[in-house]
Amino acid sequence: MNQIDLDGRTAIVTGAAQGIGLAIAQRLHASGAHVRLWDLDPAKAADAAETLGDRAAATGVDVADADAVAAATQAVANEADRIDILVNNAGISGANAPVHEYPVDEWRQVIDINLTGTFICSRAVVPHMIAAGSGRIVNIASVAGKEGNPNAAAYSASKAAVIALTKSLGKELADHDIAVNAITPAAARTALFDQMTEEHVNYMLSKIPRGRFVKVEEIAAMVAWLSSEENGFATGAVFDLSGGRATY
Numbered sequence: 001m002n003q004i005d006l007d008g009r010t011a012i013v014t015g016a017a018q019g020i021g022l023a024i025a026q027r028l029h030a031s032g033a034h035v036r037l038w039d040l041d042p043a044k045a046a047d048a049a050e051t052l053g054d055r056a057a058a059t060g061v062d063v064a065d066a067d068a069v070a071a072a073t074q075a076v077a078n079e080a081d082r083i084d085i086l087v088n089n090a091g092i093s094g095a096n097a098p099v100h101e102y103p104v105d106e107w108r109q110v111i112d113i114n115l116t117g118t119f120i121c122s123r124a125v126v127p128h129m130i131a132a133g134s135g136r137i138v139n140i141a142s143v144a145g146k147e148g149n150p151n152a153a154a155y156s157a158s159k160a161a162v163i164a165l166t167k168s169l170g171k172e173l174a175d176h177d178i179a180v181n182a183i184t185p186a187a188a189r190t191a192l193f194d195q196m197t198e199e200h201v202n203y204m205l206s207k208i209p210r211g212r213f214v215k216v217e218e219i220a221a222m223v224a225w226l227s228s229e230e231n232g233f234a235t236g237a238v239f240d241l242s243g244g245r246a247t248y
Contacts, residue, residue, distance in 0.1 A: 004228050006028055006085070006224070006228060007031075008034075009032070009034065009227075010033065010085070011028045011035050012036045012076060012085065013036070013089060014089050014090035014121060015090030017041050017044035019191055020140060020219050020220070025037050027217070027221060027223065028223070033055070033085065034055045034080060036056075036059060037057070038060075040062055063088075063120060064113050065120075069120050073121075073124040077128050082132045083129060085227045087227070088117070088118040088121055088122065088137070090113060091114040092110055094109070096151045096152055098153075099153045102154060107154045111157070115161045122180075125137070126178070130178070134177040135173075135177070136178070137179070137180040137181070138182070139180070141163050141183065141238070143185065145159025145162060145163050146238075147245070149203070159184075163182050163184070163238055166236060170237070179231055180236060181234055181235060181237045181239060182239070183223065183240075183241055184240050184241065184242060185214045185241040186204070186242040187201070187204045207245050208242065208243040208245050212243070226239070
């Protein structure tokens with residue numbers, strides 16, 4: 001593992017109890033950061049933080065609840081004095097169904113967590129980064145947000161919107177030394193697969209020229225670099241991790 005220096009940095013990772021979020025928390029922690037694991041499942045998040053040991057703590061947070069996010073953000077700021085890194089990873093895949101059959105409530109839930117949750121967390125953290133004069137925000141989007149997956153319109157639309165939000169926020173914060181970037185990975189084998197049909201999983205795999213799903217450690221490695229001081233210029237950008245799938 002290449003070494004990335006995040007010594008002394010304070011990072012918040014949402015959806016950090018398992019899967020991609022946990023891998024990101026582990027990599028940031030290994031790089032020296034103080035990591036706060038936010039997740040809807042506080043018990044699982046606490047277990048994950050315990051495995052990391054010192055410099056890690058967990059909080060049960062619903063990213064779609066603005067009041068809960070504001071309170072959790074202030075708690076981190078009070079404890080650490082500053083917030084250097086925010087990784088907006090929390091998300092759900094939603095149902096697999098054609099648009100004309102897609103449940104409206106399901107659509108709203110996917111948008112609420114994947115998109116509105118990213119907005120709410122960013123909105124809460126950004127003032128602390130502005131006050132500190134620097135920061136790094138990494139949004140976990142998806143190649144589905146660039147290309148659209150059939151029978152996954154809610155997920156695809158939410159991730160496309162996360163990309164646009166990233167670009168807007170990156171422009172807003174460019175003169176504050178706050179970098180805001182997104183990554184668009186192909187699918188990784190995580191618990192999200194449990195929400196998908198086997199047909200949809202096979203469809204996603206068939207689209208990846210490398211012939212495999214992305215590893216969560218590969219996603220975490222890119223997030224760690226984007227969170228570092230070495231990334232002093234890129235902002236409002238989208239970094240592809242699609243294994244050759246993305247065509248633009």
